Amino acid sequence: MNLRSLHQSFWTPTQRSMRSWALAAVVVNAGITVTGAAVRLTGSGLGCPTWPRCTPDSFIPVAHPEISPINTAIEFGNRMLTFLVLAVAVACFLAALRLTPRRPALVRLAVLQPLGVLTQGLWGGLVVRSALNPVTVSVHFLISIGMIAAAFALYARSGEADNPPQRLVHRDIRTLGFVLVGAVLTLLVAGVVVTGTGPHSGDEAASRFAFDIETVARIHADLVWVAVGLTIALAFALHVTNAPGLARRAALTLFLVELAQGVIGYVQYFLAVPAFLVGLHVLGSTLVWIATLRVVFLMRDRGALVGAGPVFAHAESR
Structure with a gap:
């Protein structure tokens, strides 16, 4: 161009x-x-x-x-x-x-x-x-x-x-999609708390949250399972109700992105959070967020x- x-x-x-x-x-x-x-x-x-x-x-x-x-x-x-x-x-x-x-x-x-x-x-x-x-x-x-x-x-x-927007799926499935958005947003907030408690402060002079890193990491992991569970439920609901193919595939894509993100998260935890994997985890967070938004937008039509x-x-x- x-x-x-x-x-x-x-x-x-x-x-x-x-x-x-x-x-x-x-x-x-x-x-x-x-x-x-x-x-x-x-x-x-x-x-x-x-x-x-x-x-x-x-x-x-x-x-x-x-x-x-x-x-x-x-x-x-x-x-x-x-x-x-x-x-x-x-x-x-x-x-x-x-x-x-x-x-x-x-x-x-x-x-x-x-x-x-x-x-x-x-x-x-x-x-x-x-x-x-x-x-x-x-x-x-x-x-x-x-x-x-x-x-x-x-x-x-x-x-x-x-x-005016027209639903392409059952009302309850659409509601489940909104709940999933809230769950992922909560997960992202928990993620920044873990980051603010962990070792990568950006500078030696930077302060940290006064939380126990083990506790906040476990809360974050629990929220991951909530988000993944909601994603599986949404994907299953879209499949059994014969929702539009684009929405079904978007839910599957979200699940695969979450799966990859979860693997990175657990590996970085057990390897004492090396900087490179933390960077990949941040990238994964943005991709999970985008994939979640895509699923919700694909469940209605204008x-x-x-x-x-x-x-x-x-x-x-x-």
Whole structure:
């Protein structure tokens, strides 16, 4: 794609390009969530010890006697990725605003992207100024989870019409899907508590939650089994009621992602949480969240939208 076509994709958008930008928002928000964890896992959380400057006297990295240049480069690089997320967020908003005919639902969802990036940036400053207090670090991750949800909602809505939603499954199965979303969100919150209690603080000066790591890890593991059990129940219910094939396969995909995530989680626990596996676990968390949202969106239909592409086609035969 050249610069001209890139510009046209959000300045004179089509239904397809609108959807492409929404998908890009999902990808970059998930990506910066993982790279943010990498900053912490490499001990680079205070590689730039001030905010908005990198050092007290400079917005860009300069030699600092107390900080490794590698740590500074990692932290500064992650800050620069914020501008990529912001660029995609602005493109999403402009595409939704200039789409013809304009769809107010998309505009409302799209405006959450630049507002979310602004919120994340300001909160990131608080994370640095609090010397990586685990509460601020945890909220920083949860804001990213909210950003991913908003981006995925934009992606889903940009591929369907604006008709009133129609259930494709029994009401109780739809309710089970919402319960699963709540369970996975609770699991993610428990995960950040475990992270805030564990050894990877991001810097030697960072504080930790005053919880017993064994206790919080076991609570987290129990919540994993709750989420997996609900996923199995949902997949079984979709199968026996002959729900649309796309929804059935989405539930199976979620189960497989959860299975892989569980394996990583148990292995990292028994290996004393090596940084690399913790990073994979964070990636798995974002994939579990996205897969969960996908299942729920595939259990209802707002009608086909011409020109948006076949990715979210609810009209698939059973």
